[in-house]
Amino acid sequence: MNRPKTWLLLSILAAWVISRFQGAINPYYYDILITIGINIILGVSLNLVTGYTGQFSLGHAGFMSVGAYASAMVTLSVGAHARGESLIFIGALLVGGLSAALAGLLVGGPSLRLKGDYLAIVTLGFAEIIRVVFENVEAVGAARGLSIPVHTTDFFWTFLSVALTIYVVVFLVHSTYGRGFLTVRDDEVAAEAMGINATKYKVLAFVVAAFFAGIAGGLYAHFKQFIHPEGFGYLRSVDIVVIVILGGMGNTPGVIIAAVLLTILPEGLRALGSWSALPEAIRPLIQNRMILYSLLLIALMLLRPQGLFSTGGRLTKWLKRGKGAAA
Amino acid sequence: MLQIRDLHVNYGAITALHGINIDVPKGSIVTLIGANGAGKSTTLRAVSGITRAQKGSIVFDGEEIVHLAPHKIVGRGLCHVPEGRMIFANLSVMENLLMGAYRRNDRKAFGGDLDYIFDIFPRLKERKAQSAGTLSGGEQQMLAIGRALMSKPRCLMLDEPSLGIAPLLVKTIFEKIVEVNKNLGITVLLVEQNANLALEISQFGYVLETGRIILSDASAKLREDPQVKECYLGG
Amino acid sequence: MIQFLQQLINGLALGSIYALIALGYTMVYGVLKFINFAHGDIYMVGAFVGLYVTPWVWKVIPPGQDPSKFNWNTTAGGLVVMLISMVVCAVLGILIERLVYRPLRNRPRLTVLITAIGVSIFLENFGQYLFGADPKSFPDILPDRTIDIGDLSIFMNQIVVFVTTIVLLVALRYIVMKTRMGTAMRALSYNTTAASLMGINNDVIIAFTFGLGSALAAAAGILNAINYPSIDPLMGILPGIKAFVAAVLGGIGNLPGAVVGGLLLGVLETMVVGYISPMYRDAIAFAALIFILLFRPNGLFGKIEKEKV
Amino acid sequence: MSVSSALLEVDQCTVQFGGLKAVSELDLRIHEGELVGLIGPNGAGKTTIFNLITGVYQPTDGDIWFDGQSVVGHKPYQITARGIARTFQNIRLFSSLSVFDNVRAACNLHLKHGISHALWRGGAFAREEAEIAERVDGLLDIFHLSHLRNAECTSLPYGDQRRLEIVRALATRPKLLLLDEPAAGMNPTEKGELMRLIRFAQEKFQLAVLLVEHDMRVVMGICERIAVIDYGVKIAEGTPEAIRNDRKVIEAYLGE
Amino acid sequence: DEIKIGVYASLTGGQASFGISQTNAIQLAMEEINKAGGVLGKPVKLIVDDDRSTPGESATIVRKQIANDKVCAILGEFASSRSLEGGPICQENKIPMISPGSTNPKVTEIGDYIFRTCFLDSFQGEVMARFALEKGYKKAAILTDEKQDYSKGLSQYFKENFTKNGGQIVKEQSYSSGDKDFRAQLTSIKSTKPDVIFLPGYYNEVALVGKQARQFGIKAPMMGGDGWEGDALLKVAGTSLDGCFFSTHFSADNQDPAVQAFINNYKAKFGAVPDCQAALGYDTMRLLAQAIERAKSTDPKAIRDAVAITKDFSGVTGKITLDANRNASKPAVVQTIGEGRFKFVENVAP
Numbered sequence A: 001m002n003r004p005k006t007w008l009l010l011s012i013l014a015a016w017v018i019s020r021f022q023g024a025i026n027p028y029y030y031d032i033l034i035t036i037g038i039n040i041i042l043g044v045s046l047n048l049v050t051g052y053t054g055q056f057s058l059g060h061a062g063f064m065s066v067g068a069y070a071s072a073m074v075t076l077s078v079g080a081h082a083r084g085e086s087l088i089f090i091g092a093l094l095v096g097g098l099s100a101a102l103a104g105l106l107v108g109g110p111s112l113r114l115k116g117d118y119l120a121i122v123t124l125g126f127a128e129i130i131r132v133v134f135e136n137v138e139a140v141g142a143a144r145g146l147s148i149p150v151h152t153t154d155f156f157w158t159f160l161s162v163a164l165t166i167y168v169v170v171f172l173v174h175s176t177y178g179r180g181f182l183t184v185r186d187d188e189v190a191a192e193a194m195g196i197n198a199t200k201y202k203v204l205a206f207v208v209a210a211f212f213a214g215i216a217g218g219l220y221a222h223f224k225q226f227i228h229p230e231g232f233g234y235l236r237s238v239d240i241v242v243i244v245i246l247g248g249m250g251n252t253p254g255v256i257i258a259a260v261l262l263t264i265l266p267e268g269l270r271a272l273g274s275w276s277a278l279p280e281a282i283r284p285l286i287q288n289r290m291i292l293y294s295l296l297l298i299a300l301m302l303l304r305p306q307g308l309f310s311t312g313g314r315l316t317k318w319l320k321r322g323k324g325a326a327a
Numbered sequence B: 001m002l003q004i005r006d007l008h009v010n011y012g013a014i015t016a017l018h019g020i021n022i023d024v025p026k027g028s029i030v031t032l033i034g035a036n037g038a039g040k041s042t043t044l045r046a047v048s049g050i051t052r053a054q055k056g057s058i059v060f061d062g063e064e065i066v067h068l069a070p071h072k073i074v075g076r077g078l079c080h081v082p083e084g085r086m087i088f089a090n091l092s093v094m095e096n097l098l099m100g101a102y103r104r105n106d107r108k109a110f111g112g113d114l115d116y117i118f119d120i121f122p123r124l125k126e127r128k129a130q131s132a133g134t135l136s137g138g139e140q141q142m143l144a145i146g147r148a149l150m151s152k153p154r155c156l157m158l159d160e161p162s163l164g165i166a167p168l169l170v171k172t173i174f175e176k177i178v179e180v181n182k183n184l185g186i187t188v189l190l191v192e193q194n195a196n197l198a199l200e201i202s203q204f205g206y207v208l209e210t211g212r213i214i215l216s217d218a219s220a221k222l223r224e225d226p227q228v229k230e231c232y233l234g235g
Numbered sequence C: 001m002i003q004f005l006q007q008l009i010n011g012l013a014l015g016s017i018y019a020l021i022a023l024g025y026t027m028v029y030g031v032l033k034f035i036n037f038a039h040g041d042i043y044m045v046g047a048f049v050g051l052y053v054t055p056w057v058w059k060v061i062p063p064g065q066d067p068s069k070f071n072w073n074t075t076a077g078g079l080v081v082m083l084i085s086m087v088v089c090a091v092l093g094i095l096i097e098r099l100v101y102r103p104l105r106n107r108p109r110l111t112v113l114i115t116a117i118g119v120s121i122f123l124e125n126f127g128q129y130l131f132g133a134d135p136k137s138f139p140d141i142l143p144d145r146t147i148d149i150g151d152l153s154i155f156m157n158q159i160v161v162f163v164t165t166i167v168l169l170v171a172l173r174y175i176v177m178k179t180r181m182g183t184a185m186r187a188l189s190y191n192t193t194a195a196s197l198m199g200i201n202n203d204v205i206i207a208f209t210f211g212l213g214s215a216l217a218a219a220a221g222i223l224n225a226i227n228y229p230s231i232d233p234l235m236g237i238l239p240g241i242k243a244f245v246a247a248v249l250g251g252i253g254n255l256p257g258a259v260v261g262g263l264l265l266g267v268l269e270t271m272v273v274g275y276i277s278p279m280y281r282d283a284i285a286f287a288a289l290i291f292i293l294l295f296r297p298n299g300l301f302g303k304i305e306k307e308k309v
Numbered sequence D: 001m002s003v004s005s006a007l008l009e010v011d012q013c014t015v016q017f018g019g020l021k022a023v024s025e026l027d028l029r030i031h032e033g034e035l036v037g038l039i040g041p042n043g044a045g046k047t048t049i050f051n052l053i054t055g056v057y058q059p060t061d062g063d064i065w066f067d068g069q070s071v072v073g074h075k076p077y078q079i080t081a082r083g084i085a086r087t088f089q090n091i092r093l094f095s096s097l098s099v100f101d102n103v104r105a106a107c108n109l110h111l112k113h114g115i116s117h118a119l120w121r122g123g124a125f126a127r128e129e130a131e132i133a134e135r136v137d138g139l140l141d142i143f144h145l146s147h148l149r150n151a152e153c154t155s156l157p158y159g160d161q162r163r164l165e166i167v168r169a170l171a172t173r174p175k176l177l178l179l180d181e182p183a184a185g186m187n188p189t190e191k192g193e194l195m196r197l198i199r200f201a202q203e204k205f206q207l208a209v210l211l212v213e214h215d216m217r218v219v220m221g222i223c224e225r226i227a228v229i230d231y232g233v234k235i236a237e238g239t240p241e242a243i244r245n246d247r248k249v250i251e252a253y254l255g256e
Numbered sequence E: 001d002e003i004k005i006g007v008y009a010s011l012t013g014g015q016a017s018f019g020i021s022q023t024n025a026i027q028l029a030m031e032e033i034n035k036a037g038g039v040l041g042k043p044v045k046l047i048v049d050d051d052r053s054t055p056g057e058s059a060t061i062v063r064k065q066i067a068n069d070k071v072c073a074i075l076g077e078f079a080s081s082r083s084l085e086g087g088p089i090c091q092e093n094k095i096p097m098i099s100p101g102s103t104n105p106k107v108t109e110i111g112d113y114i115f116r117t118c119f120l121d122s123f124q125g126e127v128m129a130r131f132a133l134e135k136g137y138k139k140a141a142i143l144t145d146e147k148q149d150y151s152k153g154l155s156q157y158f159k160e161n162f163t164k165n166g167g168q169i170v171k172e173q174s175y176s177s178g179d180k181d182f183r184a185q186l187t188s189i190k191s192t193k194p195d196v197i198f199l200p201g202y203y204n205e206v207a208l209v210g211k212q213a214r215q216f217g218i219k220a221p222m223m224g225g226d227g228w229e230g231d232a233l234l235k236v237a238g239t240s241l242d243g244c245f246f247s248t249h250f251s252a253d254n255q256d257p258a259v260q261a262f263i264n265n266y267k268a269k270f271g272a273v274p275d276c277q278a279a280l281g282y283d284t285m286r287l288l289a290q291a292i293e294r295a296k297s298t299d300p301k302a303i304r305d306a307v308a309i310t311k312d313f314s315g316v317t318g319k320i321t322l323d324a325n326r327n328a329s330k331p332a333v334v335q336t337i338g339e340g341r342f343k344f345v346e347n348v349a350p
């Protein structure tokens, strides 16, 4: 048994142990915790496409929605309180992931000869098409949204999926086989000249990322117990892109931290907005969390243009300079 | 015309230049030679302002230019043909040449100057309307030099102009460098791997090694120097 | 047949609004190679500036009494409002560039993109804070007339938008392709270092590009508000996306492409609504876009520039 | 099916860009283990021929045979898999990867195991990765790049980058290696060293090499046979000695 | 010590204008209640959270309000989709939730802790169909907002009732919220020459539809539901909707002193005429306060039980009685537009 797998098992074990005590966690913080987990899955998986393979996708929420709806339909068709809840849930998640992966294949295949912004608009368009379809298909609730009567997503399942996602993405990339993703990002022409099938890698990245986005969607659906096509619009995709870029493209630990930060931030700003010591004059300004959020986002990008956790950003330099001056 | 004093440049943690001094007298051709990574390109980049110097002074025509923005330096008549050509791939050959004349206001004179350049590089005339990105490597090099000449510089800095150029044309280019130096009175600072030729046409030479000037002398003398002979002239 | 023609007119009118926004989008993209996500929000600001300056302008140039009759005063006032709004937005655009984009100039494009998204969220939400969330009624700053040809109805405003789009296209194309400034813009779009070695002051050109792009957005905002006189702080989101689509459809960075893309999108959407189902309007528009891109990966007018290896 | 015994056979190939014939009706043969030079004035079409052979461009007309099979219509990566590797005139390294990883990525082609192994990380995976690392280090060693193993490739001086490109190409285990101006930007000493390395690699890996280069000392020094093209047309072919004295070549290319 | 009540609403984002006026009115009601001595002798404290008009936040907010703020009851969203998201959490934690404006039948089906104080879409659709027929309109065209379940529901009930009683639907068209251009739809509708156009959308779009329809020379009157009510409708539409009708919850023409007091207080505090979301929010807050008073306890279960038996609560939107399915049974008001304001036409009892 070697190191990576040990880590995987240990983290799954940790998730299981913690999940035994999840009842003791304040439900609000628990909600945030699960959301963090879902966002990590989304960010890390998109990072495979955008960060490691260099393909700009604006449709990740689309894959997420496919997973959410597919898994919800499984749960609904099996019946709410059937026995073997966990097994059904695993099945539902897998169906969600696989449907999303299939969608990833469908989009990835034909559209990957497009580059840069053209690819971005096609992925965005694709996600919008999915959204419109969900919005109009009565069987999945159309514009009413879809309620899922069970609440199966818990700490264990979420962080099991987080661990799996990180494992797959990190160890896939960190192998000779996985260097292919990076070469495609750096220079496609040179990659092909070195015998690397760029298209295969791009499609693979799309499919794997879509699979995990689908899982994330399934977790989301079975946690919030209500899904609505509006929740998977392009702004949601943009949120995920922000996580990836803030974390530093192709920097998985950075992306994880960015996911945590960007999930907590709006809630933190919510708390700030209801802080009673706030002067009345600026209260309305603070209460619109998105104003502060956007300013923070801009500030972060200015201070850490390479992402939060790479060296060489202005903040690092500034800190270093500060130290130098002190010394 | 150009005096570089105690120039220091670093890229992050790497120090590329450890305080070098170079003089380029008016109307002369000066050559800078050195091994790969010695800092030749860095020197030129620092002079033209695209890389910031950490320390030192660069005086052009009696004026300190070390803190000026690149476009201002160009405006003073100092033109840099960078390594890697940096032609505008999305523009046509003609537009590239006109870009060279961006800061000039004497539009009437453009025609004559273009003819002069087409005379040196007939290939460019053939490819006038082609988009510059599809030119062959050598054609791009010609375009880069032609574009620089269009700015009517008083001082021209060339970074490896013979790189990737066919032998016959290398000779032509060096002849033309001498020609513009003589006829148009353009001062030239030349960086070259082809040290033989470069020292042949220049009056003065500097040898750069890992960011320091290790030798400087009249070109004729440098060509006889055993160390230079061994390392840079191919024995 | 009449109905079809009417739908075609409707489509062209809608499309010319998309085209107008897409023009600014594509121009900024063409030079800086980055999607200015905040473009749609500048468009919103343009409309609001129009809303707030109109009473002042009207104080100086009182408009005609009957808004449905042509009136020189009204027209002149409308133009002044538009100009003011364009100038204000140009300044805003330059300011944004100076404050947030310039420090990131040599950074990866996606970094700048996120910053642009930040700016976009900021403008939307600060707009809601400043202007209030509910829609505002936009005054009739141009004479509002309907021209009936048989059973066909064409509105003055639609013609104004269409003509403005075409005029701006021609003017922009002239600036970009024929003037020194324009060539500098294109040179800079390829390589900023080389451009500065040509003596181009990159800062000036980029600021100019942003100013011009923002002014175009403001013009679009005003013209759109005249056509659809209900404006709100989030009004830029949807047209922003549509204009992005239009620009890509035509080949992003390509000015005529943006106009053709916009018109095409407008007509397509209108026809889908009129003859198929409004429910699938966006889906079909995107499907068409994807379809076209599969055959022309660089949009309708984008040059298929194979990289020289 | 081609009857000739040549490893590579370019058969009456034409490449046209709009109105410009960059390569016209070109014939070129390279036999196994041969070191052939390709020279010609700037813009003659040398790089275009490389792009043609490696599948980056498709011939407007004509056919290309490699190892007994036509490669026309195949994708670059498929052609590389057949055994043709190249370097680029303007260096195209994988800029975010280390020196070691640049070469390792090129080993991708001959991986015995795929995605499942990368994920399972069993013993077979570890062994294969170790093998690859050894091979890569061996190659880096030959080309004196071992000390830069973990450096970022973009921070390397020009000459080192050129050598790294050759190493990377060799890692694909080619039968034919195409080198586009490998000596550009090197000083005479470095050029001498490069010539030695090319010869060494050619013998050690039993390579056929097609070399484009403007430095005549290099070309004349190591090529067994040289083809000269001008305006896309082959104007001469023969031993270095013959080429050096060919009137047409002197006029078009070498000068007096 | 205080009585904490949670409110979640869209204070920013696409539907902020509705959420803001609703929350404003709730705040007004709270202040009035506190001025009058509070509930059970304690002041009421509102915990207001913004859900940005996006799915995914409501559940988090509800969890926060229950776990951290320890609220004893929650006032839900006007948007059904967000009530459907927050509702299950309230049900799970046995905290009563009352939605002032969610009209989707599914909302109260979540469970026995979920209530609403507005009437259902079926009722409005029926009212307007009946009203149209009474006016003598025989041929109706329908223009629905496809994105809003509210709008779809109204259309469906209108259609059912209209055709059942002899009317005819000559054209059905739709759009999506946020659209600005309706000329394609109007072009199709125009050719069918309807007597009336049923337009059950929100005022943002309705105003533009009205304007564009008149430009096209469509003279047929239009009808809609409570989504029409909003100051912006009058401002944007100008005179183009004069003579059109819509059903809603309350009328400012109602001379009942309580209604007039509400209108005047609201105007004084927020500088705008309250719309129906405001009226509903106001009533809901007061209804809840009254129920707590009746329950004589802040225990959620007791509050729930008290709310469930609300009967003839007299609010600004009429007398409210909650039925066994926890839905409100209350009258509707038909209003018309003219002289730049809404004018009362008639009351329709359930």
Ligand SMILES: Nc1ncnc2c1ncn2[C@@H]1O[C@H](COP(=O)(O)OP(=O)(O)OP(=O)(O)O)[C@@H](O)[C@H]1O
Pocket: B011, B014, B015, B016, B034, B035, B036, B037, B038, B039, B040, B041, B042, B043, B083, D155, D156, D157, D158, D159, D185
């Ligand atoms: N952008 C950069 N970032 C980091 N290091 C750099 C950068 N550019 C150059 N260097 C380093 O600075 C040193 C000097 O480089 P420079 O390009 O000036 O050399 P040169 O003499 O022009 O060499 P060549 O003959 O290869 O062109 C080298 O060690 C190089 O690796």
Ligand SMILES: Nc1ncnc2c1ncn2[C@@H]1O[C@H](COP(=O)(O)OP(=O)(O)OP(=O)(O)O)[C@@H](O)[C@H]1O
Pocket: B134, B135, B136, B137, B138, B139, B164, C306, C307, C308, D017, D020, D022, D040, D041, D042, D043, D044, D045, D046, D047, D048, D049, D089
């Ligand atoms: N994609 C393209 N589109 C149009 N013309 C092209 C394209 N690629 C190359 N050319 C033209 O084809 C000719 C041959 O170019 P090529 O790059 O093969 O020359 P080369 O022999 O390698 O020259 P050099 O020694 O200067 O590198 C040139 O004139 C070039 O302008």
Ligand SMILES: [Mg+2]
Pocket: B040, B041, B042, B083, B159
């Ligand atoms: Mg150099």
Ligand SMILES: [Mg+2]
Pocket: B136, B137, D046, D047, D048, D089
């Ligand atoms: Mg070449």
